[in-house]
Amino acid sequence: MEVMLTSLLIGATLLGKVTNIAMVAIGLGLVIFFHELGHFAVAKWCDVKVERFSIGFGPIIKSFKHGETEYALSWIPFGGYVKMLGQDDVDPSQLTSEEIALDPRSYSAKPVYQRMGIISAGVIMNIITGMLFFAFAFRLGVASTPCVVGAAIPGMPAWEAGIQPGDVITKINGEKTNSFMDIIRSSAFSDGDIKMEGIHPNGEKFEVDITPDRTGTRPQIGLLQSQSLQIPVYEDPGMSVTAKGTAASKAEPAYQPGDTFVTIDGKPVENYAQLQRLFAARSSETLKTGVTRKGASESEVVEITVGNNPFHTLGLWMDIGPIESIQKGSPADRAGLKAGDKITHIDGQDVGKVINPLRLPNYFSSRAGETVPIVVSRAQDGAQPAEVNLNVVPLDNPAWLEHPIFSNTPLSVGSLGIAFHVIPTTLKVEEGSPAHKAGIEADAHIKKIRIMPPEGEPLSEWQGLEEVSYEFDDKNMNWANAFWEMQVRPGWPVELTYSHKGQIKQAKLTPWVNPNQEEGQQWSLPVRGIKLQTLRETQQAQSMGQALGMGVQYTTNSAKDIYLTLRSLFTGRVSPLELSGPVTIAKVAYEVSNDGYSQLLLFLGFLSVNLAVLNFLPIPVLDGGHMVFLCWEGITRKRPNEQVLAAATYVGMIFVLGLMIFVLYLDIFL
Incomplete structure (x- = not known):
């Protein structure tokens, strides 16, 4: 019976992983699809002949033809393209070809304003779909990390300023905080000092000015998010909720997934800061920890006896x-x-x-x-x-x-x-x-x-x-x-x-625990070896209208973050080593899919906005580069010189390919 149950658990885990991978693949495919659909739809509306609509680049895996357009799925899943008559990034001469321009259904034959509409349609579609992804996520309910400090890293600016575990950060530079990401964001994009307002665990308000540390790959102040009082429930049944070799792994009775701490030696525990302080203050003592157990009555408290973790030393x-x-x-x-x-x-x-x-x-x-x-x-x-x-x-x-x-x-x-x-x-x-x-x-x-x-x-x-x-x-x-x-x-x-x-x-x-120490006087660690979940709170819209409003706000903030990131990269405030490529994107997408549909939707929304902003940068080959040439044509009433256009396109290709190789290197080797 036990073997059968284990097999069922493993089977369910594998099925869950396959489902998550499928969700990620569909989600990332949708982001690309909607971008290209924007180009495709406006091109058709402007009566431009679309020769191919492809998801992915490179050799074609499978394709079919409907009407005059070939629809394809290609091997390299890092984007997609819409190939129109008179517009081909690989052959920029088509844009200046007089012969192609004579065809009334070619892209190059259309007025500048129509071509601008076609080029900008992909970005606009990504903004709209990003907003909708965000809206649906907030309608379902998004788990975010509140601005509660779990720890201040010794020697870092926040620690020097006196920020303590359990502090709640309420405002940064006068603006109300919504999640712990606001702390990371404000640190990374700051031009100078950060003004932080908050409340200490004892209820006392504080206000401090902090100068971010700029010696790393990005400016930071050294704060870590708080954990909760709940032990996690892992998808993998083989994962333990206690660390091997620690007092928690020998506790009686054993800790179980989903247990939530409510008391220490019969006294209530209200938050993680209080729990970690009690464990540290009574590090040498054996404690009785009271937990509520998943599936049991809310009033039932299970008492678990856990010993101390003595320091292992070399002498x-x-x-x-x-x-x-x-x-x-x-x-x-x-x-x-x-x-x-x-x-x-x-x-x-x-x-x-x-x-x-x-x-x-x-x-x-x-x-x-x-x-x-x-x-x-x-x-x-x-x-x-x-x-x-x-x-x-x-x-x-x-x-x-x-x-x-x-x-x-x-x-x-x-x-x-x-x-x-x-x-x-x-x-x-x-x-x-x-x-x-x-x-x-x-x-x-x-x-x-x-x-x-x-x-x-x-x-x-x-x-x-x-x-x-x-x-x-x-x-x-x-x-x-x-x-x-x-x-x-x-x-x-x-x-x-x-x-x-x-x-x-x-x-x-082999490190030892000094046997010469008296019982109860051992030099002991401030932790017991119990794994806890990150502290989370749910932001949920009560109506679809409110969800759309939250989606618009999140889209605006995401676009602003991307702009600030790019600015910081160019000014050297943030290192290029902070960049991520397609491998990391896929990994992150898979990880967030484990947290449910809302987290995956939130990630896809951010990815959509990211794609929109980056695609509209004034780099040849990207939509923004095409828009620059169209603006030139609209102002001068002349098409760009074919040689200039070709040179710019190839430079843009080299830059984009070089960037792709660089971020792939970061993904794989760093």
């Missing part, structure tokens, strides 16, 4: 780097700490030899509300660094709440409001630890770390986790990030390449 204590950034208005800011300061002593104890820098978040969190004396080494212009004595009063913020999940992200001490890198130079090796047994000594310089899958265990069991490696140098000192990746892969063996006393050495180690 290496590294050197602390200078403070990278400081949050405005934080205890560190008020105490007079500055970026570039290096903390050398806390409570009279040496940082690196008596206090492990990786445990500073826990140290200061445990001293919340107390006055803690610290000593920093501060650089002086043209002089030796000065030793500065300061006092800080930490806030009651849990340790490791802001974990370094991205490469080169500094380690933050949330209770102080500072972030620093951990330099991969060993100052101390714990006796009996994996590093000690491997012969690693103090003053070793780690050059590279590889975190490898355990031998004999199928990688599929780890559900998406792969081998990772980091190389360290003067610019890459992200030991904290590598350390976090070890926690994500509990028990995975590690290979270190390091130098010591001029010699390059290698060591293979």
